[in-house]
Amino acid sequence: MLLNSLLLLTSLLRPIAGCEDHDWTSPVLGGYVDHSMMRRHDLSKRIQPTALKTPAQQIKDLHWGQINFLHTTDTHGWLAGHLLDENYSADYGDFADFVQKMKAKADRLGVDLLLIDSGDLHDGTGFGDITKPNGKLTVPIFQRLPYDLLSIGNHELYTTPIANDTYHNFAPHWGGRYLTSNVEFNDTGVLKPFSQRYAYWETKQGIRIMSFAFIFNFTGNSNATVVTPVGTAVKQSWFQEQVKRTDIDMFLVAGHITLRGSTEWNLIYSAIREHHPTIPISIFGGHRHVRDSVIFDANAVGIASGRYCETVGWLSIDGLPSSVTRAKSPQGNNATKITAKPSAIPGVTPNNQSDLSYTRQYLDFNRFSFEHHTGTTEATFNTSLGTNITEKITSDIDSLPSLTTKLGCVPDSYYLSRYPITSNQSLFNYLTTVVFPKVVVDPKRTNMSRIVLTNTGGFRYDLLKGPFTIDNAYQTNPYQNYWLRMTAPWSVAKNLLANMQTDKVYKKRGEPATANGTTIVKTEGYVTHDDFGSDGDNVVHIDQGSAETPHYVQANVSVDGIGDDTLVDVYGTSFFTPAAGKYLTGNTSDWVSADGNFSSFDTLPRMAQQFWSKDC
Numbered sequence: 001m002l003l004n005s006l007l008l009l010t011s012l013l014r015p016i017a018g019c020e021d022h023d024w025t026s027p028v029l030g031g032y033v034d035h036s037m038m039r040r041h042d043l044s045k046r047i048q049p050t051a052l053k054t055p056a057q058q059i060k061d062l063h064w065g066q067i068n069f070l071h072t073t074d075t076h077g078w079l080a081g082h083l084l085d086e087n088y089s090a091d092y093g094d095f096a097d098f099v100q101k102m103k104a105k106a107d108r109l110g111v112d113l114l115l116i117d118s119g120d121l122h123d124g125t126g127f128g129d130i131t132k133p134n135g136k137l138t139v140p141i142f143q144r145l146p147y148d149l150l151s152i153g154n155h156e157l158y159t160t161p162i163a164n165d166t167y168h169n170f171a172p173h174w175g176g177r178y179l180t181s182n183v184e185f186n187d188t189g190v191l192k193p194f195s196q197r198y199a200y201w202e203t204k205q206g207i208r209i210m211s212f213a214f215i216f217n218f219t220g221n222s223n224a225t226v227v228t229p230v231g232t233a234v235k236q237s238w239f240q241e242q243v244k245r246t247d248i249d250m251f252l253v254a255g256h257i258t259l260r261g262s263t264e265w266n267l268i269y270s271a272i273r274e275h276h277p278t279i280p281i282s283i284f285g286g287h288r289h290v291r292d293s294v295i296f297d298a299n300a301v302g303i304a305s306g307r308y309c310e311t312v313g314w315l316s317i318d319g320l321p322s323s324v325t326r327a328k329s330p331q332g333n334n335a336t337k338i339t340a341k342p343s344a345i346p347g348v349t350p351n352n353q354s355d356l357s358y359t360r361q362y363l364d365f366n367r368f369s370f371e372h373h374t375g376t377t378e379a380t381f382n383t384s385l386g387t388n389i390t391e392k393i394t395s396d397i398d399s400l401p402s403l404t405t406k407l408g409c410v411p412d413s414y415y416l417s418r419y420p421i422t423s424n425q426s427l428f429n430y431l432t433t434v435v436f437p438k439v440v441v442d443p444k445r446t447n448m449s450r451i452v453l454t455n456t457g458g459f460r461y462d463l464l465k466g467p468f469t470i471d472n473a474y475q476t477n478p479y480q481n482y483w484l485r486m487t488a489p490w491s492v493a494k495n496l497l498a499n500m501q502t503d504k505v506y507k508k509r510g511e512p513a514t515a516n517g518t519t520i521v522k523t524e525g526y527v528t529h530d531d532f533g534s535d536g537d538n539v540v541h542i543d544q545g546s547a548e549t550p551h552y553v554q555a556n557v558s559v560d561g562i563g564d565d566t567l568v569d570v571y572g573t574s575f576f577t578p579a580a581g582k583y584l585t586g587n588t589s590d591w592v593s594a595d596g597n598f599s600s601f602d603t604l605p606r607m608a609q610q611f612w613s614k615d616c
């Protein structure tokens with residue numbers, strides 16, 4: 001099965017008419033927001049019209065190897081870019097022009113450049129989530145990029161409509177490069193491979209590639225699909241037949257799997273190494289939403305490239321013999337050679353001798369960066385490919401007025417994890433000291449002493465200074481869990497927060513690792529430490545550290561000096577009130593609706609409409 005990558009790429013370039021992430025249910029728009037009251041907020045220029053301009057920054061030049069990779073993962077619908085963060089202000093039109101120019105540069109240099117994605121296209125912005133089906137506008141835009149290899153993510157599998165759309169429409173688009181090595185589709189009772197399980201092809205420069213793409217051992221999928229554990233999949237006959245082949249020069253494995261410390265990656269790596277002790281293996285991970293790179297051995301390297309269209313990963317390899325590739329090293333085989341790192345994978349003999357050398361970089365997703373690496377300027381960067389995509393994004397968003405209507409102006413920037421929750425720049429500090437006391441209260445019980453508890457895991461992104469739209473509401477907290485209220489004595493209510501922090505059932509997903517992953521920084525962006533060292537961030541950012549977030553935070557309103565027998569109102573969302581209820585004993589009421597259908601998703605829009613300035 002030899003695919004012709006040249007023909008495939010040509011056809012894909014043709015313009016056509018489009019943390020870990022568990023505990024998800026797709027939100028639906030509704031609840032508090034009164035759409036008839038919304039005003040249009042004018043948008044019109046490339047990047048996206050209202051995006052902030054990126055200031056000049058020091059950018060490192062890339063080292064081009066014989067084969068090179070651009071990598072995205074966990075885009076989650078952020079194809080319009082980050083309008084309020086100048087570090088990541090490019091949109092997918094800008095990215096398309098970047099990719100096209102980088103591929104042309106690879107051709108001029110006589111080397112290979114492949115574009116790879118590791119899944120999770122859905123859930124995370126209003127642009128992606130407000131439509132039915134979810135991704136109706138964002139997925140066709142993503143499809144205009146010339147990806148060479150793609151894997152599925154868990155956000156393609158939670159709901160049956162998204163799984164159906166991915167199976168019937170998205171996967172077939174890629175001509176055999178959207179691989180699902182361990183997912184099957186339940187087609188009216190018959191299990192079929194979700195898409196091709198592997199791909200074998202030859203690159204432009206003659207490298208014979210064997211590719212797989214896996215998802216971690218995910219169990220939250222709807223019954224439209226079956227996920228086979230990775231350890232089972234690599235023992236299946238189709239995998240064994242392919243992995244034993246001797247006509248392979250390099251393995252490329254994409255996977256929606258946390259790169260570092262993963263049982264699944266270790267199983268895939270060792271299943272290949274069992275038959276090929278030294279053949280190069282290039283691994284492209286995701287799911288954890290961090291920048292990271294892991295050295296498996298001297299010929300096996302993995303990269304993870306962040307999240308939300310903030311990061312483009314870059315990997316280069318030199319040192320391949322002329323029997324493997326026609327490409328010559330444009331800048332010499334003088335990048336990092338891996339010699340000391342032993343494989344820690346049980347049963348695998350470490351391969352520490354290699355002629356290969358590697359570089360990896362994490363590019364910021366902005367025009368300034370894209371222009372730098374393509375040797376262009378603002379005037380010479382654009383082509384009709386990217387401009388058309390940008391205009392489509394703008395017109396698509398314009399067709400959804402609720403996405404661009406300004407509900408109010410966020411008065412300052414409040415960050416998810418850059419600052420400790422005691423800081424007034426922490427989102428959780430702002431929520432518990434300002435937002436919840438003002439807007440989360442039963443209108444008939446405003447005089448009651450009360451506490452308002454929320455799980456922190458429901459919040460997915462910063463709340464940045466500037467116009468606040470429904471799109472921002474989706475980005476910050478997309479969950480539609482209703483606010484509930486019960487009454488309980490202060491003697492038990494005062495201990496609720498401490499009890500919930502250690503509650504086993506409803507505890508938040510694990511925080512991204514900071515020791516080896518990415519640390520969010522204050523003024524500029526990411527500072528990453530990985531297996532190659534600390535020089536991976538393509539733009540050098542100022543490191544302000546990061547803060548651990550507890551599982552829950554709480555607002556206290558009028559509770560000073562009250563006695564243990566005083567009855568107080570306890571507010572929480574339906575996501576965790578079943579767990580909280582067991583800590584509230586004695587003279588309590590049942591959980592009741594706090595305020596009709598007022599939900600977690602509606603909280604910030606209500607704050608915006610009632611309390612924030614409309615002038616920004």
Ligand SMILES: [Zn+2]
Nearest residue numbers: 021074120287
């Ligand atoms: Zn994700």
